[in-house]
Structures are given as structure tokens and as C-alpha cells.
Amino acid sequence: MSLLELAKNRKTVRKFKSDDIPTMEDVLYAINVAKEAPSGMNAQPWLFYIIKDFELKQRIRIECEKAEKTFYDRSKGKLKNWLEKHGFSWKKDFLTQAPYLVLVFSDKLAPFSRESVWLSIGYFLLALEEKGLATVPYTPPNFTDVANLTDVSKDYRLEVIMPIGYSNDSKPKYKRKELKEIVLFDENS
Amino acid sequence: MSLLELAKNRKTVRKFKSDDIPTMEDVLYAINVAKEAPSGMNAQPWLFYIIKDFELKQRIRIECEKAEKTFYDRSKGKLKNWLEKHGFSWKKDFLTQAPYLVLVFSDKLAPFSRESVWLSIGYFLLALEEKGLATVPYTPPNFTDVANLTDVSKDYRLEVIMPIGYSNDSKPKYKRKELKEIVLFDENS
Numbered sequence: 001m002s003l004l005e006l007a008k009n010r011k012t013v014r015k016f017k018s019d020d021i022p023t024m025e026d027v028l029y030a031i032n033v034a035k036e037a038p039s040g041m042n043a044q045p046w047l048f049y050i051i052k053d054f055e056l057k058q059r060i061r062i063e064c065e066k067a068e069k070t071f072y073d074r075s076k077g078k079l080k081n082w083l084e085k086h087g088f089s090w091k092k093d094f095l096t097q098a099p100y101l102v103l104v105f106s107d108k109l110a111p112f113s114r115e116s117v118w119l120s121i122g123y124f125l126l127a128l129e130e131k132g133l134a135t136v137p138y139t140p141p142n143f144t145d146v147a148n149l150t151d152v153s154k155d156y157r158l159e160v161i162m163p164i165g166y167s168n169d170s171k172p173k174y175k176r177k178e179l180k181e182i183v184l185f186d187e188n189s
Numbered sequence: 190m191s192l193l194e195l196a197k198n199r200k201t202v203r204k205f206k207s208d209d210i211p212t213m214e215d216v217l218y219a220i221n222v223a224k225e226a227p228s229g230m231n232a233q234p235w236l237f238y239i240i241k242d243f244e245l246k247q248r249i250r251i252e253c254e255k256a257e258k259t260f261y262d263r264s265k266g267k268l269k270n271w272l273e274k275h276g277f278s279w280k281k282d283f284l285t286q287a288p289y290l291v292l293v294f295s296d297k298l299a300p301f302s303r304e305s306v307w308l309s310i311g312y313f314l315l316a317l318e319e320k321g322l323a324t325v326p327y328t329p330p331n332f333t334d335v336a337n338l339t340d341v342s343k344d345y346r347l348e349v350i351m352p353i354g355y356s357n358d359s360k361p362k363y364k365r366k367e368l369k370e371i372v373l374f375d376e377n378s
Contacts, residue, residue, distance in 0.1 A: 003319045004218065006192075007225035007312055029193065031372060035365050036196035037311060038326060041271055042363040044371065051375045079300075082230055111268075112328060115307045115348070119326070122226060122311020123196055130192045137227060137308070139301060152373065159304070174231040176224050182233065183220060184341065186240045 006129055011173035013134035016098040016165035024050075026131040027100055027164060033127035037120035040112030046120050047105040047156055054096065059149050060161070061095035067142035068092060094136065098163030102135075103146070105156035117159050124162075134167035195318055200362035202323035205287040205354035213239075215320040216289055216353060222316035226309035229301030235309050236294040236345055243285065248338050249350070250284035256331035257281060283325065287352030291324075292335070294345035306348050313351075323356035 031048050039045060051057055068090035075083060083089075095101065104124075106117040121137060128135055138161045140146055147158040220237050228234060240246055257279035264272060272278075284290065293313075295306040310326060317324055327350045329335055336347040 003192075003195075003312075003316050004222050004225075007222045007316075010225065012227045028368065028372070032368060033193050033196045035368070035371055036193075036199065038201045038314070040328070041268075044366050047371055047373065049373045049375070053375045056375050079230075114303070115328075118304045118307035119311040119314070122308040122313075123192075123315065124311075125227070125308070126312065126315065127192050127196075139229070139304075150375075177233050179217065179221060179224070182224055182236055183217070184236065184238045184339075186238070186242045186245050186339075 003126070006126055010125065010129040012136045013167040013169040014094050014136050014171070015167070015169035016094060016134065016163060017168045018097050018099065020166045021099040022131070022133050022165060026133060027102065029131060030124050030127035030133070034120040034124035037116070037123045039116035039120070040110060043107065043110035043113070043116070045107035045110035045113040046117045047107070047152065049103040049105065049150055049152055051101040051103065052099065056149065057096045057101055060101065060146055061092055063142065063145050063149060064092050064095060064140040065090055067140060067145065071141045092138070094138070094163045095161070098165040100164040102162040102164055103150065104159050104162065105147070105152055106159050108155055108157050114159065121160065128164065132166070133164055134169070135162045135164050137162055192315070195315055199314060199318040201325045202356040202358040203283050203325050203360070204356070204358035205283060205323065205352060206357045207286050207288065207354075209355045210288040211320070211322050211354060215322060216291065218320060219313050219316035219322070223309040223313035226305065226312045228305035228309070229299060232296065232299035232302070232305070234296035234299035234302040235306045236296070236341065238292040238294065238339055238341055240290040240292065241288065245338065246285045246290055249290065249335055250281055252331065252334050252338060253281050253284060253329040254279055256329060256334065260330045281327070283327070283352045284350070287354040289353040291351045291353055292339065292347060293349050293351065294336070294341055295348050297344055297346050303348065310349065317353065321355070322353055323358070324351045324353050326351055
């Protein structure tokens, strides 16, 4: 399969099969791919924290939903409309439903740390898709509160929470823009 | 080829064949892959500006090297050592040597705009590798000066310059950390 087919097939998933548990080997495969990404000064400023423990997933969910409630109460205008139209709410079932949560952290002191880590997340997503695994790159409103539930050093910043499992989500992939909407050429090309 | 092999094979390249020019089709293929990436609120906040014109590449190079000179003059300690050890200098030949420069911009107003764009750059790098094309995600010290050389709207922020062409660089890929250095497990996994 070409990378274009792989990328086109991949969609963000927010509903997971709780009882069908991917192997840790497959999750580690995706991290093995992600860590091949380039990074500023080759600092490789990423840290992948893998959670299987239900109680820890639940504590994370409670912490996130508390902040999400506040966020939804305050949201308005275009954002509020978009959230409602797409059926989103403060409830984040996927945080306990998915067999794994992978929390990705960036080394605060490394150069171009956040850029490098997000680039590697691009690698990670495609590798999960290759293994038939689904995820949503979930960014909670309260990163620090969630990070505090782990024992990861304060030198690292939580960038994203990725619930990982097999998809149970029939929602179609959101449409992408046409190439001509996102490409510009210098006048001589 | 598996994605792991593709990712492992890919290395950052700073020397390009000037006379061996990849097709625009291959460059656009990689953008087609990149635009399949997920993004905050599906805003797809990326813009790819493709430059073939030599004079524009030269203006960009002059602007970057001016800022690089200042940067190198000021660098010290760990950074200075790293730069010297790896044979880097303020000279950025690749900016005129590569047949293409692709400048990637992010929509300043979109949610999680920078994260989304860097994630899509991960997709982009792997797609270039699939087509046998090489690049270096180059971050100049003076993004705004470079952006001002283009006609891209001020609503967009320049994130990276990617010279694209066939590799003429025999430098090996930098070593990656072991999996165990970048993976943590919750105590019950």
C-alpha cells in the first residue's frame, strides 16, 4: 500500500473496542517508527508514557472531564457551533474505553522541542494505521493537571494524550481541502 | 516496504544534486499525503509555498545567511560545540542548491495550528522518502524576514523551509536512542 493510501485511509477515531486489546508489540512498533523522526540538534526530545492500568486511565478521565466541562460551558460562537455540529461534549469516554493511553511528552529544554515531537507524532499516527490501530490525538484543556497524575519529570511537557485500540467508530473521516487550496507557487514555477 | 523500514532509511540531507530535478508531480504527491493529516477542528491550517525560481531562492539564502552569521557569532557552550562537531556553519548552500524550496506556513488563528502543521510535516517527510526525495527541515533564525520575501498573507506564520531534491549527501543518519530510553510504562503494564 502506498503512503498516500495509508494516509487517506487513516481517520481519527473516538470510539474503541474495550475487549479487543492490541498487542504491546504493535504499540511499541509505532513508537519505534516515531523515534526515527528527525529533531532539532537530534535531541530526540520525546517521551512516550504507556498506560494500561484502568484506575490511572480513570483518574486521567476524571481530571480531563472536569476541565472539559468548564471549557464547554465557556465556549461560544464558531467554536461552540462546530462542537455541537460534530456531536462533541465534555464527556471523554475514550479515555477509559481504549485499551491503552499513550501520553507524549516533550523535553522543555531541547531546541525546537515541540515542533520535533509533533513531527514524530505524524510518524506515529501512520505507523498505528499500518498496524490497524486507531487513535485520536487528544489535547486536554488542562495538560499540567494530567501530567501531575504521572511520575514524569517536570522537565517534560505533556503534548497530547493518545487513546489507542481497535476502532469501533463508524463516523466518516472529515473532508480534506483540495490541493489547490493549500498550495502556492512562486510566479516562475 | 514497511513504514519502519521507510522511517529508518530516511535521513536528513543537506547536499542536493542541482541538475537532477524531481518532477513537480512527486513534490505534490508528498503534499497530497501531508494534507491527509488530522488537525485541530479539522482546520487544515497548512500552506505549502513551492519555489523553483533561482532568484527567489537566492534572496532567501542571502536573508537566512545574514541571520545565521549573527546566530553563529553569538552561539556558545553546548550549542557551539555541537555545531562545530557536526560541521555546521552559517553557510546554507542547500537553499540554492536544491531544485525546490517548500516553505510551510501555519494559519495563526487556527486552533492547535502549529502542532497540526508539524504533525503534517511528519507525513510529508515520509512521503518524500517514499519517492526517493530528500530534504532537511530547516528553521532559519529569522522566520519573519523570510516570510516577507513571499506574498503569503500575514495571517500565516512561516514554520519551516524544506529544500527538496535528490540527495548528494553521504553523511550518515544520526543515531537514535534505544526504545527503553524514551518509553515509560505505568506500574501495572
